[in-house]
Amino acid sequence: MNSIDPAQVLTGGxxxxxxxxxxxxxxxxxxxxxxxxxxxxxxxxxxxxxxVLGPGINFIVPLIDVVAHKISILERxxxxxxxxxxxxxxxxxKVETSVFYRIIEPEKTVYRIRDVDAAIATTVAGIVRAEIGxxxxxxxxxxxxxxxxxxxxxxxDAVDNWGIEVTRAEVLDVNLDEATRAxxxxxxxxxxxxxxxxxxxxxxxxxxxxxxxxELYAAEQKAKARRIQADAEAYATEVVAEAIxxxxxxxxxxxxxxxxxxxxxxxxxxxxxxxxxxxxxALEAFGDAxxxxxxxx
Numbered sequence: 001m002n003s004i005d006p007a008q009v010l011t012g013g014x015x016x017x018x019x020x021x022x023x024x025x026x027x028x029x030x031x032x033x034x035x036x037x038x039x040x041x042x043x044x045x046x047x048x049x050x051x052v053l054g055p056g057i058n059f060i061v062p063l064i065d066v067v068a069h070k071i072s073i074l075e076r077x078x079x080x081x082x083x084x085x086x087x088x089x090x091x092x093x094k095v096e097t098s099v100f101y102r103i104i105e106p107e108k109t110v111y112r113i114r115d116v117d118a119a120i121a122t123t124v125a126g127i128v129r130a131e132i133g134x135x136x137x138x139x140x141x142x143x144x145x146x147x148x149x150x151x152x153x154x155x156x157d158a159v160d161n162w163g164i165e166v167t168r169a170e171v172l173d174v175n176l177d178e179a180t181r182a183x184x185x186x187x188x189x190x191x192x193x194x195x196x197x198x199x200x201x202x203x204x205x206x207x208x209x210x211x212x213x214x215e216l217y218a219a220e221q222k223a224k225a226r227r228i229q230a231d232a233e234a235y236a237t238e239v240v241a242e243a244i245x246x247x248x249x250x251x252x253x254x255x256x257x258x259x260x261x262x263x264x265x266x267x268x269x270x271x272x273x274x275x276x277x278x279x280x281x282a283l284e285a286f287g288d289a290x291x292x293x294x295x296x297x
Contacts, residue, residue, distance in 0.1 A: 026062075028062075030062035031059055031062040032057065033059075033060060034056070035054060037055045038055075038074050039071060040052055040054060040106045041070055041071075042069040042070075042106050043068065044065070045064055045065050049111065052106055068110075071106035071109065073102055073104070075100055075101070075167055076117075077098065078100075079121075080096055081121055081125065082096050082097075083097070083128060084129075085128060086129075086133060087133065087137045088133060088134060089136045091176070092176075092180070093132065093174050093175065093176055094175040096171070096172040096175070097151075097169070097172065099168070101120060101165060101167060102165055103163060109163045112163070116162065120164070123155060123159060124169070130154075131147060131151055131154070132147070140174055151169045151171070152168070152169040
């Protein structure tokens, strides 16, 4: 009877044990999934959605549950896209857009849309054309921030069922063809010329108004001076009348004679006048003045 070699039995047992250990290690490796912070794993069981694994250590059923998709949840940027659009005043423009998004529900993104980037780009192009078609060219140029906000809201509503969050939507540039550019430049130059003409007319009008105000002010000042002078003459006349009433006609004659003497004195004090011709009435004025002075004395 042949004897069994113990070494052979031990070797066979080691192989079975080693295979079992390897199988157990394989099951552990298949059942433990470490998900990075920037990703989410979509797990399927027999071809159906089982769960979505978040960042960290996760456990699944080995050989039954399978990680079917590894989805990055980082923010993504679509390539800049250029699309044609027609404004409400029939101007053809080329609009350059850029969209930023991130996946927040991978189970929707995986099972509801095949090409996310192409779908979002097509959606953005349609929304941009529709929104610009409601606006005139001047509104597109001046209300770009409002246009961006409107496009962002519309895109968010459109991609909501795809598990996507649109973080930013930008209108980078609005380009015009050469004919439209030339027409706009001509219109701009005409507007500048009109403004210059209006400003010049307003300046002339203001100048006329200021000149009229100056003339009015001068007339008012002259009238005021005449009124003051008239008041002074009236006061002087009143004083003279009062003096005549108190002192009689001789006071008036004295004042007249004194004025005549003052006038002749001023005439004699003029430069370059050595010979003075006096009328005969001047001597009488001197005599009257001296006689009146003696009378006053």
